[in-house]
Amino acid sequence: MALKIVKGSIDRMFDKNLQDLVRGIRNHKEDEAKYISTCIDEIKQELKQDNIAVKANAVCKLTYLQMLGYDVSWAAFNIVEVMSSSKFTYKRIGYLAASQCFHESTDVIMLTTNQIRKDLSSPNQYDTGVALTGLSCFVTPDLARDLANDIMTLMSHTKPYIRKKAVLIMYKVFLKYPESLRPAFPRLKEKLEDPDPGVQSAAVNVICELARRNPKNYLSLAPLFFKLMTSSTNNWVLIKIIKLFGALTPLEPRLGKKLIEPLTNLIHSTSAMSLLYECVNTVIAVLISLSSGMPNHSASIQLCVQKLRILIEDSDQNLKYLGLLAMSKILKTHPKSVQSHKDLILQCLDDKDESIRLRALDLLYGMVSKKNLMEIVKKLMLHVDKAEGTTYRDELLTKIIDICSQSNYQYITNFEWYISILVELTRLEGTRHGHLIASQMLDVAIRVKAIRAFAVAQMATLLDNAHLLTGNTQRNGICEVLYAAAWICGEFSEHLEEPMVTLEAMLRPKVATLPGHIQAVYVQNAAKLFATVLRGHEGVPADSMVAQETSQLLIDRLPLFVQSSNLEVQERASCILQLVKYIQKLQQKDVEVAEEVTALFAGELNPVAPKAQKKVPVPEGLDLDVWINEPPSGSESEDEGRKSKGKAVFAKEESRHTKPRYTEVDEKELAKRREVRKAEQANNPFYIKASPSSQKVYQDGVGVEHIPVVQIDLSVPLKVPGMPMSDQYVKLEEERRERNKADKKKKKDKKKREKGEKGRRRRGDSGPESEEDITPAHMVDIVTEEMPENALPSDDDDKDPNDPHKALNIDLDNLLAASRRPLADSEKKLPVRSHRPDEVLKSPMEDRQVVEVVPEPKKKTGKEKKEKKDRKKSKEKKKKHKQEEEEDLMGAGSEEPVQPEETKEVAAPPPASTPEAAAAPASTPRTASGMAAVAPDSEPEEAKDTEPEETKSSTHKKKKQKKEKKKKKHHHNHSDGAGDESVQNGTVEEEEPLPPMSNYALLAENSYIKMVCDIQGNLQDGSQVVVSVIFENKCDSFIKSMEFNVLDSLNSKLQRPDGAGPHDGLIVPFQLPPGISNEARFIFSVQNIVMPQKLKGTLTFIVKTDDSSTHEKLDFKLHFTCTSYLITTPCYSDAYSKLLESGDLKGCSLKLEGVNQPFHHLLARICFHHHFSVVERIDSCASMYSRSIQGHHMCLLVKTADQTVSIDAKCDEPGLLGNVLDEIKLTFSQC
């Protein structure tokens, strides 16, 4: 034995220690990897020896190698050995190595429990300390559970050194083992008043961390913290407490009032900048939370701003940065006080430090006004020129656009200037934001009518100089601008001075090098320009040559695009080419075609607000599912009343819906109203149209004299040769303001002039409320995005991704529940997310709209035609017999009921997908081709996607009604974002069409009503499932007052609105006329998703016949399968294989015999019914993936051979997996 020890120490002489290893690595710079691999071999040898010193040395070296990026997890067991050494020296090495490379999935960790427990209770405080430190890094739920008690005892250890470590580690224990929070909390609270400042600080630290996640539960500690704050002198503790108060004040304004004074004192007295800064921050938070109620805190605000100014003026960049950061918080609620420091902030824009410049930029956003916008943007433009590095320049660019476009272009007085700025920005090299500039151009040109002429001129110049933008491949991003330029030139081509020149520019061969989607817009708009040229030149004999030349030009150039590899370009080009050829033929026969060609692109665009559709309120008593007037048998006759049905949601109808609805209102009344409105508008100098209909009224020729006459300031040259210079506008603007001022003085003496004055002056005069007396350069009417009247602007319909509840909702949810009880005195209720009930109520509404969109096809064709006629009427030139011709020319074929599917698609997608339309600059209810030009990447695509599927599936259905239903489901899928599913199926299936599938299962049925339902996990929230129920009225009577109720189980609860008792039913927000079905959604919260379960429920309703009404009820059983907790999640094959390799998943398998359906059907079924997605498919073998709402991964390997299907499955939750497999089995046994 002795000999062995001697031999060991002699061996050690030749072992490398850490220093030797480091030195060796430094001496082998050229072949480091090789050297290290030999070292690792040596280390492996050393680890095999019995001598613990040798092992510890080896482990120490491994720790170093780990830092260099080598995986040393293979030595995990040896590390545990070293940890368990009795000598402190080695133990410390072992724990260090463990803390560096152990993590939750290291399996040897479970061997350490007893060793750690022994160390924790060691008489040597440093053994305990080392164990605590190590444990804090690799604590697992198991360790936390097993050791929680031991650590709790240590919190009252005699040595403060141990106490503070034990207190700190408790936070980690809580995170891993939330149940421990409740029993440990009293002791933790006690430690806040520990005599040792270190322990106290640790306790404050832990409670602050806890409270940051769930501040509500810690409000009751506020008095204690308040005491600490006024008594403690430790700046660390003070900072933590003050930060904590910052988080608490929004919940308890009274606390804020109390805080102001001591904080102000601290601000005055402290010399520590860090403390001063945190105080200012918290005061700001307090003031924000008080901002509504307390007006007399301006002194505090002033103090804060003053102190921040001192920070910003400091030469220390750190303070400057933090000052600006805090300033931006004040800006949100007290912009005025910040604005007075504009000089300082502008100065910071010149700082050499990029972080500081970015912070200053953030502040600028809130500082602009009508007065200084031009000046500020000018300054930014200078910076853009000077800026080095594209990131900062891109940041500047987005900021300029943000600043200008904020609150609906509120601060822009001169849109010509803005267009010039945008055009100047296109000259930026290598920016990624071409798309942003383009969308701004589109938005301004569409919404500011007065600017169109100018915009078109500018865009034409851009198109002409397109080579400047596209010349360099690096500038790829910017060529997006051409997309906007081409569209604007085409759409508003009537403003073009020389359409021929622009047309020529759009058809240059170089265009073919642009990205496909831009080419497509070019081609489409070339056709629009062509129409304009024709109209301009036809009729005059001398010009007919020009018209023919134009046709020839198109015929010559378009073939280039016909050859395009881009489908969109090719399709449009060949279509237009044929059209032009036909026109040329007509021209040669001297037939006048201009009218017809122009009609192809007739129609006015109206921007639709992103949420317009959602916000259409349904007037009380209006049932959208009933005919207002029975449809007449002859679809020819024009029935005004029809328009207000269903589609009223959309722009065209929207504008007119007042008419049919108030037909009883006589003309006089109307005229009176109009007068009132006129007066209102006239008195408003910066009139932003609030109601879409007023604008439409103009077009209908009712109020012609009110077409806004644009008084263009003649001092502004309309046509700027070459690129515009925004600077000149700044000068002009100044001059103009001067003049305005002078004017106003003059006018003050006189009485008010007549109203018939020219637009601008008049407006300037009567505008005392226009802030800072600045009048817009042009009478600019910003066309507001159309919104239904009565839409509630306050509707909180954003699912705010920054919702603080969401951020707080990490793991700590459970913890929160546990932590409640010790604090029960302050809280009786769990924090409830207030937006949930809203969702519950709102979602059925959305659904209904989707349903509405689908009326019967026959009806639709009539409507479609009607719509077209309206458009023509608005042009006021068309005659009846011409329409017929036109329609033939266009090949619209809308009269054939043979294609009901298609026409429906044309009309249906826009309303169904208005949310997406928000992305596009505008959308319009006109012919599909026209729409494609506006927003080629939104609606039409979708229409096409759904179409084949629709038709395919519909072939299987015989009855029309059924067809409708199917369709409804598809729409439903698309609208709620679960669209992947059907698309997935579409891609899987190639060989043979799939039989129709539906996830809606029968829930219950009686002679009155039928309920089918589909259950899906909620993507946004891991603990929710959404149950969509379709109610179908089967009887001949009216069904109303439906109430849906479910008996909650421990595990699953129906989400009820605030204030509702746990047994209250939910009112279904619609009524059902005979034969009608509608869908409602209900949200359930579930805790455990491993087991399927059933919930009993009842639907009560009133059946109303003409003379009587009876109460009825229907019982049902909701079956939450495990499948319904899965969410179709795409997965890449590399991520998939990583997942499988990780070894965290447990396996299970399943065999299905006698399955005689094609493999792709089988896959599609699994995809569809069980929410999987195919990762990879090779012949008769496929891997599939899905995820549960709680994040469990589930992987399937599906193989098939002679009617036998074997499924190997892996999941990190074996229970869930087993149940899902059972359900899959069931699915296949049923078919």
Added chain:
Amino acid sequence: MIKAILIFNNHGKPRLIRFYEYFAEDVQQQIIRETFHLVSKRDDNVCNFLEGGSLIGGSDYKLIYRHYATLYFVFCVDSSESELGILDLIQVFVETLDKCFENVCELDLIFHMDKVHFILQEVVMGGMVLETNMNEIVGQVELQNRMEKSEGGFSAAPARAVSAVKNINLPEMPRNINIGDINIKVPSLSPF
């Protein structure tokens, strides 16, 4: 919470890494590279805060760093920490190193990574600040070192001798990052 502490030199070579959240080794290296890339291109006279490395964190996290001679000390922290407080903590940590190694230089960190870790463990534990009082930290470190010595030391005598022999043909070790006289720029931070 502190999410990670990285020390690397002007060339991006790691000298100490301490993650308080698990990342695989390759990810760790990637984080070091990215952080180095972010930090190294900044002048010495710009502010010491950086928002967002893409790998660590997200919007709630900040990189707070200090540059001493050849070494960068980078802390990745979330919004619960005071920015200036962490800057001060870095200073405390470096001054502690200076005391423990007697004029610390990069080579001390290179050859005694383990000791630097042990010192750091007395300052930050599991991502939370444990102690900010330098004397307390130094005291605890010294007590533990004494314990180690009483146990005969980690690298007992024989290995020491060999190492001394091996050391002979090395160029003289430069001691170049004497931080004792580096002017600390945090203004008027009262001693904690």
